[in-house]
Amino acid sequence: MLRKSWFYLRRKKKARPSPGKDQLASPLVDEGKAIALPFQRSLEANLKILQEIFSDCQDVVYRRMKIGGTGGLAALLVYVDGLVDNEIIDTQIVKSLLLEAPQATPAFTPDGKFFYQVRDSLLTVANVREIANFREAAFCILSGFALLILEGSNKGLALEVCGWEHRGVEEPQNEAVIRGPRDGFSESFRTNTALLRRRLRDPQLKLKTYFLGRRSQTAVGLLYLKGVVDPELVAEVERRLKNIDIDGILDSGFIEQLIEDCWYSPFAQIQSTERPDEAAAALLEGRVIVLTDNTPFALLIPATFNSLMHSPEDFYHRWLISFLIRSLRFLGTVLALILPSLYIAMVSFSPEMIPTSLAISIGAGREGLPFPSIVEALIMEVVLELLREAGIRLPGPLGQTLGVVGALILGQAAVQANIVSSAMVIVVALTAISGFVAPRFDAAIALRILRFFLMVMAAFLGLYGIILGLMLILAHLASLKSFGVPYLQPWAPLRVPDLKDSVYRAAFFKQRWRPFYLKPREVKRIGDRVKKN
Numbered sequence: 001m002l003r004k005s006w007f008y009l010r011r012k013k014k015a016r017p018s019p020g021k022d023q024l025a026s027p028l029v030d031e032g033k034a035i036a037l038p039f040q041r042s043l044e045a046n047l048k049i050l051q052e053i054f055s056d057c058q059d060v061v062y063r064r065m066k067i068g069g070t071g072g073l074a075a076l077l078v079y080v081d082g083l084v085d086n087e088i089i090d091t092q093i094v095k096s097l098l099l100e101a102p103q104a105t106p107a108f109t110p111d112g113k114f115f116y117q118v119r120d121s122l123l124t125v126a127n128v129r130e131i132a133n134f135r136e137a138a139f140c141i142l143s144g145f146a147l148l149i150l151e152g153s154n155k156g157l158a159l160e161v162c163g164w165e166h167r168g169v170e171e172p173q174n175e176a177v178i179r180g181p182r183d184g185f186s187e188s189f190r191t192n193t194a195l196l197r198r199r200l201r202d203p204q205l206k207l208k209t210y211f212l213g214r215r216s217q218t219a220v221g222l223l224y225l226k227g228v229v230d231p232e233l234v235a236e237v238e239r240r241l242k243n244i245d246i247d248g249i250l251d252s253g254f255i256e257q258l259i260e261d262c263w264y265s266p267f268a269q270i271q272s273t274e275r276p277d278e279a280a281a282a283l284l285e286g287r288v289i290v291l292t293d294n295t296p297f298a299l300l301i302p303a304t305f306n307s308l309m310h311s312p313e314d315f316y317h318r319w320l321i322s323f324l325i326r327s328l329r330f331l332g333t334v335l336a337l338i339l340p341s342l343y344i345a346m347v348s349f350s351p352e353m354i355p356t357s358l359a360i361s362i363g364a365g366r367e368g369l370p371f372p373s374i375v376e377a378l379i380m381e382v383v384l385e386l387l388r389e390a391g392i393r394l395p396g397p398l399g400q401t402l403g404v405v406g407a408l409i410l411g412q413a414a415v416q417a418n419i420v421s422s423a424m425v426i427v428v429a430l431t432a433i434s435g436f437v438a439p440r441f442d443a444a445i446a447l448r449i450l451r452f453f454l455m456v457m458a459a460f461l462g463l464y465g466i467i468l469g470l471m472l473i474l475a476h477l478a479s480l481k482s483f484g485v486p487y488l489q490p491w492a493p494l495r496v497p498d499l500k501d502s503v504y505r506a507a508f509f510k511q512r513w514r515p516f517y518l519k520p521r522e523v524k525r526i527g528d529r530v531k532k533n
Helices: 002-015 043-053 086-098 114-122 134-142 189-199 231-242 252-259 276-285 319-348 356-365 373-393 396-416 422-435 441-461 463-479 496-500
Strands: 060-067 073-080 128-131 145-150 156-160 205-212 218-225 271-273 288-292 298-301
Touching (some): 043 060, 043 073, 060 086, 073 086, 073 134, 086 145, 134 145, 231 252, 252 288, 252 298, 319 373, 319 463, 356 422, 373 396, 422 441, 441 463
Antiparallel strands (some): 060 073, 128 156, 145 156
């Protein structure tokens, strides 16, 4: 009886249809036959099809007109309210067709030529293009274009009148610098491309646009410097972008997760930035930029651990200052990773390695504690993460106040309640401060995750556990690649010329060559005449 029931359930499971590609397709692909039709010569037939496509869409405006007076040719203007600039609609389309062109009477125009007269002589909109079917028409209307259809013509005119509300160019909040530009990317795709064009006035800066997401049709731009970037890198990025098959792209994070090499790694293999100056610098190095509409974050491809630890202002200061800041940054990264686990290993397994006076002080502070050092460390680290997340979600001034006051009150209360030792509070505070020196969230979050891993290893094996954990982390980093580039470049494999822009930042006149691991076509970036004065 059980055997028969099992076979019955298995047969039912096989018979259940699974959602295939056709079932997930966009309504612009297979929902209804109207979207696939070409334009008709009858204006009323075209209006009926458009109303069928945009049924229950009350923000779609249908404006009827008579071009050439009362007895003139009927026309239809269709657009989405809120996606267009109403002033451009009024002054450059409606006013041009109805008031400023009384001589444009269809009776004096040869048959079939009035469509081209409207396109070439009557409209004052800069970007006008012909479309022949309702699939293109629907896409253009939903992209902020206005559609103009004339009676007797089997073509339409898509007029670029985009004018939706968007955030202006502001200073990036997450990548603040002391010295450098204060403008940042916004959610407008064209604004972001313009910010890069302002910095690189070179016709070799190429832009390829894709529309990804079956339902969202999000504009995604691929930018690179032709003659500098490796063509194989551009081809690989293009291939991965074209292989994306998803219903919607709402942020560049979607694309990052869909095209990265190793999805299970805690380390980011694609760098993100809100700063146009950093994106322009990446283009000059020979990297590729991916811009996504509706998000202020650009993706820099490929990325290495070295590049994630750099800040854009490293090149705005003199080399000695930048070298000191970078050294502190890398030191803080190491401390943020191993400090709690080192404390656990020393206290639990190797107290003889601690100076005698310090060991006595730590031992006195731990007297009467109910928890071992690993539990003590986990409690403080979890509380720290909770405070960090709570501070992010709250408004700016209130979040900062909560972080500082909450840490002070909870730390002092935990010590007085004899739950944790004062030494552990100091260790966790130093760890938090060291973690803040990481210039990017992608690098900092990886350290936060791996810190817990090393703490567990130290609780079981002491110093040997820390060494084993660090070896596993290094082995993983050595195996990682970002679009064919080893993640630990320029350290492994070792490239001595590229070390001039690693922890050590050489003077400008010594950095004549672009990074070799990017395989740039134009390797030299500084001329021979540039010498030290």
